[in-house]
Amino acid sequence: MKAIIKGIDVVNKLVGYVVGLxxxxxxxxxxIQIISRFVVDVPIHWTEELARYLMIYTVFFGAALALRHHKLIAVEVIAENIKPKARKILKIAVMVITIVFMLILTVKGFEMMPIVGKQTSSAMGMPMSMAYMAIPVGAMLMIMNAIAVILEFLTNEHVETNEAALELQAVEQQGKGEQL
Known part of the structure; x- marks a missing residue:
């Protein structure tokens, strides 16, 4: 399992470089768009469109990386107030639900490709399937990272990042020390 996690982290490192690029x-x-539009007064239309499509890919790829590093926004009221074993089960269940949702997004994203492939972008004339491909590719990256998170939980490699959970662990450790 550690080899799988390591392999996923190698892919994530590459994805991180792609996101940075x-x-x-x-x-x-x-x-370039600002200079061409307001300084030279000759706007280059494709720059805005390409920047928009890059932003879409950046969001999907960045969300996958955030999932892997437990940095996505979450409501953790329940998780903060339960014992570590129950918290682990809850977080694994959340990751399984995430995988199911991302599988649906992947399948529907690929089903959409023939439809949007018939359309072209207005400024660059590229098939819109290239822009929409961010949906299934991003969803597959999220599935991969959700699997890594589950494996991490199962192999006890997970490091808690939630402040309230860390405080609860400290209190529990202190309680165990007093019992000895």
């Missing part, structure tokens, strides 16, 4: 290209495109 997309952010850099997107920033350069926006600067």
């Amino acid at each position: 997309m952010l850099m290209v997107m920033s350069i495109l926006v600067i």
Whole structure:
């Protein structure tokens, strides 16, 4: 299982570099668009469109990375107030639900490709399937990372990042120390 987690983390490292590159290209495109529109007064229309599509990919890929590092927004009122074993079961259940939802998103995303592939973007003339491909690819990355999180929980490799959960663990450890 550790080899699977390690392999997923290698893929995530590559995805992280891709996200960084997309952010850099997107920033350069926006600067070029501003200069061409307001300084030179000759707007380059495709820069705005490409920056938009890069943003879409960045969001999907970044969400997958955030899932892997437990940085997605979450309501943890219940998880904060239950014992660690129950918390672990709850978090695994949440990841399983995430996988099911992302599987649906992947399947529906690929089903959508022939429909949107007939359309082209207005400024660049590229098939819209290239832009919409961010949905199934991002969902597959999230599935991969949800599997890594589950494996982490099952192998006890998970490091708690929630402050309230860390406090609860400290109190429980202190209670065990007093019992000895």
